[in-house]
Amino acid sequence: MIAALxxxxxxxxxxxxxxxxxxxxxxxxxxxxxxxxxxxFGALRAFLDxxxxxxxxxxxxxxxxxxxxxxVYLGDKLGVGGQLSTGVIVVLGIRxxxxxxxxxxxxxxx
Amino acid sequence: MPxxxxxxxxxxxxxxxxxxxxxxxxxxxxxxxxxxxxxxxxxxxxDPVDDPADxxxxxxxxxxxxxxxxxxxxxxxxxxxxxxxxxxxxxAVTQVRTNVDDSTYAGSREQDLIDILSGLAGTTxxxxxxxxxxxxxxxxxxxxxxxxxAALQEAQSKVxxxxxxxxxxxxxxPGIKITITEQTGAVKSENFLDLIEELRTNGxxxxxxxxxxxxxxxxxxxxxxxxxxxxxxxxTSPYVVTVIGDPAVLESAVTFGRGPADELxxxxxxxxxTQEQDLDIHAVRQASDGGS
Numbered sequence: 001m002i003a004a005l006x007x008x009x010x011x012x013x014x015x016x017x018x019x020x021x022x023x024x025x026x027x028x029x030x031x032x033x034x035x036x037x038x039x040x041f042g043a044l045r046a047f048l049d050x051x052x053x054x055x056x057x058x059x060x061x062x063x064x065x066x067x068x069x070x071x072v073y074l075g076d077k078l079g080v081g082g083q084l085s086t087g088v089i090v091v092l093g094i095r096x097x098x099x100x101x102x103x104x105x106x107x108x109x110x
Numbered sequence: 111m112p113x114x115x116x117x118x119x120x121x122x123x124x125x126x127x128x129x130x131x132x133x134x135x136x137x138x139x140x141x142x143x144x145x146x147x148x149x150x151x152x153x154x155x156x157d158p159v160d161d162p163a164d165x166x167x168x169x170x171x172x173x174x175x176x177x178x179x180x181x182x183x184x185x186x187x188x189x190x191x192x193x194x195x196x197x198x199x200x201x202a203v204t205q206v207r208t209n210v211d212d213s214t215y216a217g218s219r220e221q222d223l224i225d226i227l228s229g230l231a232g233t234t235x236x237x238x239x240x241x242x243x244x245x246x247x248x249x250x251x252x253x254x255x256x257x258x259x260a261a262l263q264e265a266q267s268k269v270x271x272x273x274x275x276x277x278x279x280x281x282x283x284p285g286i287k288i289t290i291t292e293q294t295g296a297v298k299s300e301n302f303l304d305l306i307e308e309l310r311t312n313g314x315x316x317x318x319x320x321x322x323x324x325x326x327x328x329x330x331x332x333x334x335x336x337x338x339x340x341x342x343x344x345x346t347s348p349y350v351v352t353v354i355g356d357p358a359v360l361e362s363a364v365t366f367g368r369g370p371a372d373e374l375x376x377x378x379x380x381x382x383x384t385q386e387q388d389l390d391i392h393a394v395r396q397a398s399d400g401g402s
Contacts, residue, residue, distance in 0.1 A: 001184040006192025010199025014207070021208050027219055029205045036198045043191065047180070048173035054190045061194050081219050106173035 027076065028069040031085055035068035036061060038092045041099040048106040068092065274316055277324035277395040281316040285354040285389040286361050288381065292347035295378025299331045299338055302349075305370035306331075309353050312363035316354040316391050320345050324393040347379070357385035 021029055039061040046052045068088050075084030104110065180188065218226070273279045288305070290297060306325060309317060317325040323340045332339040337346035353360055361383050365371045371381045 001181050002188035003191040003195050004181070006189075007195040007199045009192075010196030010201075011203050013196070014200040014203030018207060019204055021204060026208065029201060029208070033198065033202045033205050036194075036201065040195065040198055048177060050172065050176060054187055058190060058194065076219060079221060082221060107177065 027081065027085070028072055031068045031072050031088055032065045034089055034092045034096075035064040038095050038099070039064040041096050041103065045099045045102045045106075048103060275326070277316065277326040277393075278397055280394060281354050281391045283315070283354045283389060284357050284385075284387045285314075285352065286357050286364070287384050287386055287389065288349075288351040288353070288364060289384075290347065290349040290351070290374055291380045291382075293378055293380050296333075297338065297347070297349070297374060297377050297379050299333045301370065301373040301377055302338060303331045304373060305351070305364065308363045308370050309351075309355075309360060312355070312359050314353045314355040314360060318352045318391045318393045320350050321352065321391070321393055324391070324395050326395060352389055352391055354389055354391060357387075361385055 039057070042060060043052060043057045046056075071088055072081060072085045075081040078084075270279075274281055306317060306329075319325060319340055323329070323343055323345065325340070329341050330339075334344050337344050338349070339345070363369070364381075364383050371383070374381050
């Protein structure tokens with residue numbers, strides 16, 4: 001319950017404050033959001049599996065975001081930023097799909 | 111359970127939540143009271159993700175009930191998850207908003223910008239080539255038009271000259287007026303024709319007799335009863351010949367020694383020549399007359 005409220009609070013805060021994204025971070029924010037979503041779905045799946053641990057959640061969340069943004073940053077430095085960010089999105093998308101499939105099995109038994 | 115179930119379970123362990131699945135088992139075992147409480151902890155400890163096909167009937171209700179339980183009874187442990195979810199929500203909303211109103215290229219990568227720029231440069235080049243082509247076409251058409259206009263003007267001036275010569279329009283200008291009055295004899299048509307020929311040779315632009323008959327290239331002269339028949343019309347003395355042209359030249363053409371004036375005088379007529387600066391010839395021929 002508190003977690004769902006946290007999500008709602010974050011969305012509302014984003015709508016209220018309308019923060020400006022620094023130009024330097026602009027290419028990395030979408031990747032970071034997708035990586036964080038992957039961590040969130042992974043956590044939800046682990047919770048439903050009964051193996052959720054908040055320490056692990058925090059670590060996976062932060063490392064997901066940092067690694068995803070870092071890979072894209074590295075790609076930008078190497079001149080393949082566009083392709084590498086596509087690759088990261090694809091990998092994270094696959095993971096999110098498999099996590100959601102597991103969550104679906106838990107909740108809907110289907 | 112049917113086949114799809116086992117299929118799903120086959121790929122489930124293949125894609126485990128790495129960070130979550132690898133460690134939690136021992137973390138959870140170390141301090142289970144941290145997260146879970148009652149029966150859920152039991153199930154989870156002896157039935158981890160690694161072998162879910164073991165006892166699915168036992169596992170599934172526990173997952174759902176755990177979720178419902180967590181929604182129903184907020185615990186202190188959820189605060190951390192709430193904070194992270196808030197961060198995700200905040201970032202997602204920010205990104206969506208940035209994406210929506212980012213009509214400029216501020217967030218684009220260097221390489222993307224270079225691509226866009228080179229694309230625009232190519233477009234500009236093509237547009238300029240097109241512009242050049244069109245300007246050349248315009249120049250060509252302009253010169254065509256001016257040539258055509260010059261030709262048209264020339265043709266129009268030729269038309270006005272020719273219509274004066276053909277006697278189709280009234281004419282105004284300097285010239286001479288010759289008055290021939292029969293006194294002792296009738297004027298012979300050949301002498302009259304000599305006069306007309308002499309006038310033509312000396313640059314007469316338009317000739318009219320008695321302001322009735324316009325003399326042109328096809329005009330005919332014949333001897334008639336009591337006068338001359340010019341172009342089928344009977345003209346009687348006095349004959350007034352109005353001529354447009356250079357007055358001095360025309361007068362000398364009529365009055366030189368043994369010229370037309372003397373011949374007419376021999377016929378027994380009186381000839382008077384006057385120079386005029388402003389003569390009008392109203393007599394015109396119909397266009398159909400000229401053709402015949």
